[in-house]
Amino acid sequence: MASAYLDVRASFAIAKITSITSPGPAAHLFGLARADARALGYRDAENSGLSEPPVPVMFADEPELVHGWQDGVIEWESQWEYIDVCSFCFGDHSVLQCPRV
Numbered sequence: 001m002a003s004a005y006l007d008v009r010a011s012f013a014i015a016k017i018t019s020i021t022s023p024g025p026a027a028h029l030f031g032l033a034r035a036d037a038r039a040l041g042y043r044d045a046e047n048s049g050l051s052e053p054p055v056p057v058m059f060a061d062e063p064e065l066v067h068g069w070q071d072g073v074i075e076w077e078s079q080w081e082y083i084d085v086c087s088f089c090f091g092d093h094s095v096l097q098c099p100r101v
Contacts, residue, residue, distance in 0.1 A: 005058035008036045012065055034068035041072025 015029035037059060044053045053073065059065035089100050 003058070004036075004040055005056045008033055008040065008065065009058045009062070011036065012062060030064065034064060037065045037068030038072035038075070041069035041074075042076045043072070044069075045073040045076035 011029065012033040015026050015033055018029055019026035040056070044056070055066055055069060059069050089098055
């Protein structure tokens with residue numbers, strides 16, 4: 001089975017090599033690798049029971065991939081930030097439990 005992390009790492013390496021020979025297309029390739037790292041971060045946060053999942057080993061020494069992956073984790077976590085807030089009074093309970101409704 002192929003590793004999604006290895007695929008992203010290989011895409012990032014190809015982008016680095018391309019940046020030496022033709023810088024124009026390389027920017028697009030870097031963007032794709034970072035977007036894939038972000039998607040994996042989102043998936044990892046969704047599937048992890050940990051509040052802060054560890055950075056994948058394949059990304060650990062490439063800051064661009066680490067940042068992309070962390071952006072995905074943050075994106076997943078931010079969607080749950082206001083889940084238990086009442087939409088009527090903004091209290092710390094769901095709207096079904098609101099004493100003001």
